[in-house]
Amino acid sequence: MSKINQPTAHQAGIPTSTAMSILVVEDDETQRELIVQILSQSHYQIDSADRVESAILKIKANPPDLVFSDWKLGQLTGMDLLNYVRREHPDMGFIIATAYGTITHAVDAMQAGADDYLTKPYQRQSLLLSIGKVFKALTLKRHNRSLSSQLSEQQALVGLVGKAACMQKVYDRLLRVGATDATVLIGGESGTGKELAARALHQLSRRQHKPFVAINCGAIPDALAEAELFGAEKGAFTGATERKIGKLEAAHQGTVFLDEIAELPLLQQTKLLRFLQEGSVSRLGQHGELTLDVRVIAASHKDLQQEVAQGRFREDLYYRLNVVPITMPPLRERQEDIGRLVEHFLGLHQRSYQVSAAKLSSKALKRLLDYPWPGNVRELANRMERFVLLGDEEELIDELSLSAAKSYGGASQLSTFSLPDAGIDWESFEKDCLAQALAKCEGNKTQAAKLLALSYKAFLYRLEKHNLN
The missing domain is CATH 1.10.10 (Arc Repressor Mutant, subunit A)
Known part of the structure; x- marks a missing residue:
């Protein structure tokens, strides 16, 4: 390897980081010291070994991010070290150096899982470029794994559990748009987990450490909707004894989740549209404007297109919100997930209340699978919580039977069906x-x-x- 002056890793545009550690394995002392010197100058954390046995001991004691190893190392070879690394540390980077004319060694190493190889003699820049390339690949791999693990953790925390095909489509969309600032409109029946999906999107984004503000638009009185969303200055209306920070302002640099968006009054729909277009709001009674950085996620169990057609929802707002639609499937369409959800909620509530529940019988499990779940995942979670607390399987089965009868009625009961006042x-x-x-x-x-x-x-x-x- 040449000792002529070459550009540093930083000058060559190669990423460096003091967090990146490299183990250099080379039995030639002069070569080993030269490699260590070059990599140390490039701000990597370096350790070294002269044979496979000592390298394995160092990896066990303090695993590096990457191993740079020569092929020939006394009685053992770099291939022996590579096999150990891939067996014990599959995500560790590995580069192998082979002698000129032994390209078959390099091919064997790549097939065994090496990330890259260099053929001796090699230049300083070739060494740095190879290491930079492998570290880039490792960083990307870790980032992708981090996103996946974040989603998995979010699923475990908030109940987004399931492997049905319809849920896989939901997960795919969450992963695709989670890291962006795209506005998302989540649809689905009540109890399907729309807020859980919104929280997953927030956790997958760069805003995950900033506020997540959820507001149920259907629970706000019309008279207070503007102040609740956009804020109000002191004295802006009767009873406004101090400045009120609106939900959008409270979510600055974070995410706001507007649940049941169809219930928002038309006047506030207009102001929300303006915020989505211009990114600014005015508190009630304020003369100036506030520029905010907020990601908006909205949800509704109603068909917003139908609401638009009937004049209850602004069409322009609908298209502003519906940049990326995600539909949460009802539980009856993912029956294969019921068993997983039952197990998940039983474990969750047992840990929460620090009690152990009896195991459900096959009869109870069959009844759970046959039940139509009009309340979706929320209803299932509630029933499992009650079972954990009371431990009464017969009550669970009887309640499911009674609920099904009340909801739908049997063929012999249709003539006596009474339409509820609420329709x-x-x-x-x-x-x-x-x-x-x-x-x-x-x-x-x-x-x-x-x-x-x-x-x-x-x-x-x-x-x-x-x-x-």
Whole structure:
């Protein structure tokens, strides 16, 4: 290796970091000292060894980020060291140096998992470039793993649990847009985990250490909506005895989650649209403006397009919010996840209350799987919490049976069905009936149509209407 002056790693544009540690394994003392000197000048943390045995001891004591090893090392070889590293430390970087004319050694090493190789004699710059390239790859790999682990941790913390295909689509979207500042609109029935998805997006973003402010737009009185969202100066209205910081201002540099956005009054929809367009707000009674850096995530269990068509929601605001849509699937469409969710919530509540619950019988598990879960994951979590506290499996089974009967009624009870004063969501009711009929008949459409007293053609039409094919 040449000793001529070459540019430093910084001058060559190669990333360096005092956090990056390298173990140099070379049995030639002169070569080893030269390599250590070059890498130390480039601000890497360096340790060295003269043979495989001592290198393994050093790795066990203090694992480096990367191993730079010669091929020939006394009785053992760099390949022996590589095999040990890949077996014990699969994510550790590894570069091997081979003698001129032994390209087969390099090929063998790459096939065994080496990240790069150099052929002797090599120049100083070649050494630094190789190390820089491997560190870039390691950094990218660690970053990707960090994103995945953050999502996994968020799932475990907030209940985003499941491996159904529909949930995998949700996870994929969360990963794709989590690290961006894109506005996201989350749809889905009540209890499907819309706020959990919003929190996952926040945790995956650069804003994860900044505020996450959640507000239920349906729970704010119309008269207070403006002050709640945008803030108010002292004396701006009767009872305003001090300055009030709005939710958007409180979320500066973080994320605001606007749940049940369809319930926001039209006047406030207009002001929210202006904020999304210009990034600034005015407190009620304020003459100037505040420029804010806030990521907006909105959610609604209602069909916002239908709300727009009926004049209850601004169309321009809808398109501003619907940059990236994410739909949380109802629990009845991810039946294969019910077992995982049951196990998750049982463990969660047992740890929370520091009690141990009896194991659910196969009869109870079957009833849990057959139940349509109109309250979705939230209902399942509540029922598992009650079971952990009371330990009464028979009560659990009876309540599920009673709830199903109250929600839908049997064929013999239809003539006495009484419409609730608050009405029902017919589309959801019809879809639930179709899904239950298919489940009871194990997918046999002819039998399911008979169960609902529908012609086969009418049954198929309704299946297609609700995307249940």
